[in-house]
Amino acid sequence: MKRVYGMAIRMVLASLALMFATGAGADVFVQCPGDTDGDGVIDDFTDPEYLAHPNAVCMSITGGDGFINMADTTVTGGARGRQLYMFGFADVTGVPPLDVIDVGTTAAEFPAPSIVVNEGEELYLTLTNVGMAYRPDLDDPHTVHWHGYADAAPVFDGLPDVSISVHMGGSLTYYYQVRGPGTYMYHCHVEATEHMQMGMLGQLYVKAAQDQLADGTNLNGFIHHDGYQYAYNDGDGSTYYDVDFPIQMSSMDPEFHDASEATQPLPFALMNDTYAMLNGRGYPESINTAELANTENGVVSQQQNALVEANAGEKVLLRISNLSITEYFTLMSPQIPMRVVGVGASQLRGTGGADLSYKTNSVNVGGGQSFDAILDTDDVAPGTYFLYTTNLNFLSNNTEERGGIMTEIVIHP
Numbered sequence: 001m002k003r004v005y006g007m008a009i010r011m012v013l014a015s016l017a018l019m020f021a022t023g024a025g026a027d028v029f030v031q032c033p034g035d036t037d038g039d040g041v042i043d044d045f046t047d048p049e050y051l052a053h054p055n056a057v058c059m060s061i062t063g064g065d066g067f068i069n070m071a072d073t074t075v076t077g078g079a080r081g082r083q084l085y086m087f088g089f090a091d092v093t094g095v096p097p098l099d100v101i102d103v104g105t106t107a108a109e110f111p112a113p114s115i116v117v118n119e120g121e122e123l124y125l126t127l128t129n130v131g132m133a134y135r136p137d138l139d140d141p142h143t144v145h146w147h148g149y150a151d152a153a154p155v156f157d158g159l160p161d162v163s164i165s166v167h168m169g170g171s172l173t174y175y176y177q178v179r180g181p182g183t184y185m186y187h188c189h190v191e192a193t194e195h196m197q198m199g200m201l202g203q204l205y206v207k208a209a210q211d212q213l214a215d216g217t218n219l220n221g222f223i224h225h226d227g228y229q230y231a232y233n234d235g236d237g238s239t240y241y242d243v244d245f246p247i248q249m250s251s252m253d254p255e256f257h258d259a260s261e262a263t264q265p266l267p268f269a270l271m272n273d274t275y276a277m278l279n280g281r282g283y284p285e286s287i288n289t290a291e292l293a294n295t296e297n298g299v300v301s302q303q304q305n306a307l308v309e310a311n312a313g314e315k316v317l318l319r320i321s322n323l324s325i326t327e328y329f330t331l332m333s334p335q336i337p338m339r340v341v342g343v344g345a346s347q348l349r350g351t352g353g354a355d356l357s358y359k360t361n362s363v364n365v366g367g368g369q370s371f372d373a374i375l376d377t378d379d380v381a382p383g384t385y386f387l388y389t390t391n392l393n394f395l396s397n398n399t400e401e402r403g404g405i406m407t408e409i410v411i412h413p
């Protein structure tokens with residue numbers, strides 16, 4: 001009799017363990033100063049913990065799986081193009097801790113939720129691993145790697161070999177003192193070839209402290225006013241911009257994604273990315289400003305687009321990055337020259353302060369590289385211009401011509 005009870009108890013424990021492993025009813029632990037209910041939102045600005053960290057900002061994301069659709073609708077004949085299975089992150093900031101696993105399961109977004117922070121802030125970024133619901137054979141951990149973060153503490157750098165990673169059902173709050181302004185990127189670093197190919201890639205950029213100067217501050221002859229923005233703390237207004245747009249290049253191999261969904265990952269040597277994208281979309285979806293739901297479970301998994309819009313005379317900062325794991329891309333702006341003011345989140349300045357910025361119509365961007373380029377639209381007639389890759393095979397969505405890495409720059413009168 002005792003043995004039967006023991007077995008029953010073990011079965012209950014096993015099913016409880018499974019519940020927690022798969023998330024049902026599981027709680028997550030978010031660290032965020034001034035957050036009183038664990039949803040990753042600061043709600044008590046008088047909380048002593050918040051007062052000790054008055055520049056705190058918080059964000060809560062999940063790592064798991066999901067689906068996105070490509071842009072080749074004429075090939076597939078449907079309203080949305082070919083569907084790809086993916087691994088990815090989802091934004092759960094503001095979601096009560098008991099609901100995070102439910103909300104985050106199969107909710108991966110591509111690109112990952114953007115992280116936009118101000119220099120001087122302290123970022124508390126909580127990652128919860130919700131598991132891969134479509135790949136129950138996988139118990140992979142995930143991490144966040146802030147690519148380009150200077151002097152990273154190993155514990156928060158996301159390299160699983162020298163650090164810690166987040167296992168299914170677990171949460172970890174990464175802590176960053178936000179310093180150098182510029183264009184960065186982030187991705188999961190666990191089995192990076194696979195998890196990055198599968199889509200765990202996002203935009204991350206830091207806005208310069210110079211934006212916050214007092215109205216009327218004289219910057220070496222350039223007068224700062226409230227609302228003025230700069231790519232860098234240039235000291236002279238030379239990186240001033242009116243509007244900024246992230247332009248992140250990436251690519252995916254549909255055969256690899258299909259094989260992953262079928263639990264038969266391909267050898268990395270066979271990777272052949274044939275969908276090339278800007279902010280997670282091939283042209284013409286790149287200029288579609290709607291948020292897009294996938295055809296598998298209806299989750300809005302492609303929230304970003306890559307349409308660049310400005311008024312004539314404005315200065316437009318393009319925050320260009322490449323997180324493809326297989327391809328270098330040349331990005332061309334044939335009609336409006338780009339002034340490159342920063343590379344790899346560093347302003348182009350000589351050690352003596354010499355201005356090393358340069359004008360060009362194209363930048364060559366390798367995986368993990370970023371460029372800050374300003375379009376000056378002063379002498380540009382209102383109209384529609386193009387931004388595209390000169391790797392001409394990537395002006396396609398897999399086998400469909402006229403797609404891939406291309407978007408439009410619309411200059412309004």
Ligand SMILES: [Cu+2]
Pocket residue numbers: 063087141142143188189190195200
């Ligand atoms: Cu991962």
